[in-house]
Amino acid sequence: MSEIEATGKAKGGVIRAKTLSAKRRREIGEKAAAARWSEDVKQVTHGSSDHPLKIGDVEIPCYVLEDETRVLSQRGVVAALGMKYGSRAGGADRLTGFMSGKGLSPFASNDLLALIQAPIKFRHQGGGGIAFGYPATILADICDAVLAARKAGALQKQQEHIAEQCEILVRGFARVGIIALVDEATGYQKDRAKDALAKILEAFIDKELQPWVQTFPNEFYQEMFRLRGLDYPTATVKRPQYFGVLTNNVVYDRIAPGVLAELRRVVPKLESGRRKHHYFRKLTTNVGYPKLKEHLGSVIAFMQMSKDWADFMEKMDRFKPKYGHTMALPLDLPEDDGKGL
16 A cells, blocks of 8 residues: 555545454455345336436436335446446455455445445346345445545556546536436436425325314404505404405415415315315314414514515515415516405
């Protein structure tokens, strides 16, 4: 090894290598081997060899598994590093031999070596035999170790081409972006967005109808009447019907993505056109309802700070915009007289 002093991650690797006994290395190897040949085989949900991850001129088959693990194929990782793969079982052994060798081992963490020795087993959607892969972020970790070893002058001459390949890979991706790249290549980002929305709605919308309690304080309607330029009635609680549309706009459409659409779905209309129940009675008591009350507090505060409805909506669109909406550009439209929609 070169006399150049290792620093940063490389220095940490040197310390780990010195403290890792032969017995401990053997234990890690045995544990990895047991994991490799275990019966735990994951199913691919997204991705195919026809849509690989492309990093420059390098193409690596990538997949998303049933537990949402993003994986790169073992064969693809070996090829991306400019190494020959050999037999299917030999891929991990080839990488293990390279990373645990005298030149690289001081720069590779024990966790990285364990991952290489125990590739993830998975099966493609179309069936077939068991395939092997690695967590998507492993490629960045391998490149870090190889480039650190080269900087320290620890690589052998015949290993220099691997370092050059690592440079190409590092220029093509950042560690924080590799997950997004895999999701894009497999098409998983579309389903991920659907799953995320489903989880939000599950947290906000209750299957059971909650008992009625006064939720919208009088201040909310007093301010709405004032901002619309209307006199607040004291002898009746009847309000203009279009106030419901305004309330949906400034409240339910802004507390979380998709909540208003889901409330419209689960709370049917009567023949009169009114909803069978108040929307807030379908909000969950632990997430949806508290979030509504918190949002109402902000809405009333913005109302009290505004001189008219246009001023209020400008503040709302700036500080509490609808989910999925961008701020509207100012347009020359007729002035709102406050008397209706």
